Amino acid sequence: MKLGRSPLLLSAGHLFLCLTAIWVLTTADLAAGQRPGCPAKCGDVDITFPFGIGDECALHSGFGLSCTTVNGTTKPYAGTIEVTKISVPESKAWLNTWVSSQCYFPSNGTNYLNAWLNLSDTPFWISEVDNAIIVIGCNTLAYMTSSSYVIGCSATCTDVTLENGLCSGAGCCQADVPKDISYYRGYFNENYNTTNIWQDSPCSYIVVMEKAAFSFNTSYVKSTVFYDTYQDTVPIALNWQIRPWSCEVARKNMSSYACISKDSECVDTTHGKEKGYRCNCSRGYKGNPYIMGGCQDIDECHANYNPCGIEICQNTPGNFSCSCRPGYYMTNGVCVPIQKRSRFRPMPVVGASIGLVVLVIVVACACLIQARRRLRKMKQTYFRQHGGLMLFNEMKSKEGNAFKIFTEEELQQGTNNFSEKQVLGHGGHGTVYKGLLRGYVEVAVKKCMTIDEQHKKEFGKEMVILSQINHKNIVKLLGCCLEVEVPMLVYEFVPNGTLFHLIHGNHGRSISLATRLRIAIESADALTYLHSSASTPILHGDVKSPNILLDGNHSAKVSDFGASIMAPTDESQFVTLVQGTCGYLDPEYMQTCYLTDKSDVYSFGVVLVELLTGKIPFNLDAPEKEKSLAMMFMSAMKENRLADILDDQVKGEDNMVILEEIAELAKHCLDMSGNNRPSMKEVTEKLDGLMKVIQHPWAPQDPEEMEGLLSEPMDNSAIGSAGFFSIEKKAINAMQSGR
Structure with a gap:
C-alpha cells in the first residue's frame, strides 16, 4: 500500500471516523447565556454551557451536541463521536475516537482500519499536552498524518524485553502530538506487517489518545486485548475556544460576547495563526463565566483548611481577611497576646520574640541557599549531560570562534521570559522566539520540546560540528544553552520572513x-x-x-x-x-x-x-x-x-x-x-x-x-x-x- 492511495480492506462494523460539526458564525447571534428549558445533563454527562443539546441550546452551533440512546444507554454525541466529559474551567472536552488497526487473519488476510478525526472549522483542536501518539505491535511502523506533519514510530518484540507500563519501543512506542493539530489520520507501513508473526501477534494499532488513560500491558501485543479493553474507541482530550476573535474584537459586539458573568474575565488564546478567546471566572470566584451570575464567590474560610490558621477568618467578595482571636492583637501581620499590666518586665518576651524572628530568618536563608544549590547542581548536571564541558573546552581552544554557551537567565531576559508576544513560529520540534541580547543583537531562540537519549549523549559533539558551519546561505548558529533539560539553540535573526x-x-x-x-x-x-x-x-x-x-x-x-x-x-x-x-x-x-x-x-x-x-x-x-x-x-x-x-x-x-x-x-x-x-x-x-x-x-x-x-x-x-x-x-x- 502506498500511503493515502491504495484501497483499504475493512472488517465488518468498522467505519471511517469523522467529526463534521461546522463552526458557523452568523451576524445574528443569540445573546450569550444559558438557554431556558435546555437539559443540563445527557446520560451521566453534565452538559455545561456554552455546550448544549441541540444548536438552539448552545452558545453557537459549534457547541451543539445530540443526546442519543444506543443499546439502551443515553450518551451525548458531537457528530458521530461520543462526548464523555466537559470542563469549562479548563476549556477542554473529552471524546472517544476510534482505533486504527492492522490485523492478519488466515481466513481473510490483512484487514486495515485507518481511523481519522477532522476538527477543521470547529472550535476544537487536539491537546498536545494531554495526548500522545501511541503505536502497539511486534513488527510495526505507523504514522499519524495531519495537514502539516507526519509523525510516527516503530515498535518491535525482537531482542527486547516487554515490560508493563513501559512504552519506549519494546512492543509499544509513543511520540509527542504537535501543537495546533485539528486533523489526523492513522497509517501503517505495509513493509512492517503481521503476516509472518500473526500467531504470536495478530494485530498492530496506532492511536492518538489521552496519556493519563493509557498504561501499556504486554498482553496488548499477543492478542486483541487492547482492542477489546477499549471497546473499539480510546479517549482523547480536546482544547476549545469560543470564537476565532481576540478579546478586544469580541468586546466590540456585546450581544455575542460570551463572558457575561459579573465576576468573569476574557482570556486570549492562540490556535495556529488564529486568534481566539475563552472566559474564566476572576480570581477568588468559581463557576461558569458563560451564564449570568455563573461565577460565585469562593468562601475560603469554609474550605478544607483555614487560610488564617488558628485566627479568625472573614470571607470577602473574591478574597478573605484574617483577624486576631480575643486576647490577641495584630502587629506587623502577626497576632500577639495582649500583655496584662504586671510587675514583670516585658523584656524576656521581647527577647524571645526577637530570637524567634532571627531563627525564622536563619532557617529561611538556609532553605533559600539550599534551594539555590539544588538548582545550581541540577543545571550543572544538565550541562555535563549535554556534553557542555567538552564543548566549552573545544570553543576555548578555537580562538575567534563566535559560538557562545548562553545561560538560561540570559535567554529569559532576551525573550521577556519567553513571552508569547516574542514567538516567531511554531514547529514540530519546538517554538522559536525573537530575542534581543546584550549589545542589542537580534537573535532567534529555538526552545525544543523534547530530545531523545541518543541526542543527549551526542549533543555536545554535534554542537562542535554545527558551530563550524560557515556559509552565506545558512542561518548562523550563534550558540546554545545547555543548563536546561532540553537544550536551547540561538541563531542569527533573519528579518524578511520565509x-x-x-x-x-x-x-x-x-x-x-x-x-x-x-x-x-x-x-x-x-x-x-x-x-x-x-x-x-x-x-x-x-x-x-x-x-x-x-x-x-x-x-x-x-x-x-x-x-x-x-x-x-x-x-x-x-x-x-x-x-x-x-x-x-x-x-x-x-x-x-x-x-x-x-x-x-x-x-x-x-x-x-x-x-x-x-x-x-x-x-x-x-x-x-x-x-x-x-x-x-x-x-x-x-x-x-x-x-x-x-x-x-x-x-x-x-x-x-x-x-x-x-x-x-x-x-x-x-x-x-x-x-x-x-x-x-x-x-x-x-x-x-x-x-x-x-x-x-x-x-x-x-x-x-x-x-x-x-x-x-x-x-x-x-x-x-x-x-x-x-x-x-x-x-x-x-x-x-x-x-
Whole structure:
C-alpha cells in the first residue's frame, strides 16, 4: 500500500471516523447565556454551557451536541463521536475516537482500519499536552498524518524485553502530538506487517489518545486485548475556544460576547495563526463565566483548611481577611497576646520574640541557599549531560570562534521570559522566539520540546560540528544553552520572513523567474555544503519552504538544521521515530526509516515544484488526486500537462524552455527511488547553468533556438555534470559567432 492511495480492506462494523460539526458564525447571534428549558445533563454527562443539546441550546452551533440512546444507554454525541466529559474551567472536552488497526487473519488476510478525526472549522483542536501518539505491535511502523506533519514510530518484540507500563519501543512506542493539530489520520507501513508473526501477534494499532488513560500491558501485543479493553474507541482530550476573535474584537459586539458573568474575565488564546478567546471566572470566584451570575464567590474560610490558621477568618467578595482571636492583637501581620499590666518586665518576651524572628530568618536563608544549590547542581548536571564541558573546552581552544554557551537567565531576559508576544513560529520540534541580547543583537531562540537519549549523549559533539558551519546561505548558529533539560539553540535573526510566505502570502507582489531560480540556487548550494563540505556530512531532514528564510536582500538562508542529524555511518543508526512535514517527506524514508542525503533531495524537489507552480505542497481540502503537490506534478509531467499547473507569473513563451528544464530536474529529484535522484551538488550545478543562460544578453530569444541550446541528452538515472558543460559550451560558441 502506498500511503493515502491504495484501497483499504475493512472488517465488518468498522467505519471511517469523522467529526463534521461546522463552526458557523452568523451576524445574528443569540445573546450569550444559558438557554431556558435546555437539559443540563445527557446520560451521566453534565452538559455545561456554552455546550448544549441541540444548536438552539448552545452558545453557537459549534457547541451543539445530540443526546442519543444506543443499546439502551443515553450518551451525548458531537457528530458521530461520543462526548464523555466537559470542563469549562479548563476549556477542554473529552471524546472517544476510534482505533486504527492492522490485523492478519488466515481466513481473510490483512484487514486495515485507518481511523481519522477532522476538527477543521470547529472550535476544537487536539491537546498536545494531554495526548500522545501511541503505536502497539511486534513488527510495526505507523504514522499519524495531519495537514502539516507526519509523525510516527516503530515498535518491535525482537531482542527486547516487554515490560508493563513501559512504552519506549519494546512492543509499544509513543511520540509527542504537535501543537495546533485539528486533523489526523492513522497509517501503517505495509513493509512492517503481521503476516509472518500473526500467531504470536495478530494485530498492530496506532492511536492518538489521552496519556493519563493509557498504561501499556504486554498482553496488548499477543492478542486483541487492547482492542477489546477499549471497546473499539480510546479517549482523547480536546482544547476549545469560543470564537476565532481576540478579546478586544469580541468586546466590540456585546450581544455575542460570551463572558457575561459579573465576576468573569476574557482570556486570549492562540490556535495556529488564529486568534481566539475563552472566559474564566476572576480570581477568588468559581463557576461558569458563560451564564449570568455563573461565577460565585469562593468562601475560603469554609474550605478544607483555614487560610488564617488558628485566627479568625472573614470571607470577602473574591478574597478573605484574617483577624486576631480575643486576647490577641495584630502587629506587623502577626497576632500577639495582649500583655496584662504586671510587675514583670516585658523584656524576656521581647527577647524571645526577637530570637524567634532571627531563627525564622536563619532557617529561611538556609532553605533559600539550599534551594539555590539544588538548582545550581541540577543545571550543572544538565550541562555535563549535554556534553557542555567538552564543548566549552573545544570553543576555548578555537580562538575567534563566535559560538557562545548562553545561560538560561540570559535567554529569559532576551525573550521577556519567553513571552508569547516574542514567538516567531511554531514547529514540530519546538517554538522559536525573537530575542534581543546584550549589545542589542537580534537573535532567534529555538526552545525544543523534547530530545531523545541518543541526542543527549551526542549533543555536545554535534554542537562542535554545527558551530563550524560557515556559509552565506545558512542561518548562523550563534550558540546554545545547555543548563536546561532540553537544550536551547540561538541563531542569527533573519528579518524578511520565509520562502513559504513569499510564495503563498497573498502580498500582491510578482515574483520573477530569475528571483525564484536565484533562491533555489542559493538553497541548493547551502544543502550541498551541508552534505559535502561540512567537516562531518549533515542531513537536514526537514527541507521545506518555511525553513528557507529570506534576508533584507531576499537572499535565501536555510534554517532549522539544528534539528538535523549527522550522516549515519552504520545500520545501528536506524531511527524509531519518523518525523517530517506532510507534502515534503521522502516516501522512501517513511518505508525504510533511514534518512539519507537523497531524502533532502526529494524534499528540495518539492520546493522546486512549489516555486514553479505557486501551489502549497499539501492541500487537505483539494480533491484526492490533488492533495499532494508532488503527485499532481508527476502526473502532469507524465501526461505532458506542465503548462496547466505552472504559476501564471512565470508562464510565458520566452521562459518555457527554461521552465521545462527546471521541471525535468524536479522530476528527477522526486523519483521514488533515492538511487535514481541526483545529488545536491548536481542539482546546484544544473540550476546554476540555467541561471547563466537566463542572465547572458546574447542568449537566443527564439524558443526553438533556446530549446536547441538546452537539448543535450540527460541520463534518467542521475543528472551528470556533462550536460551543464555542454550548455555553457554551446552558449560560448553562440556568442563567438555573433548570435
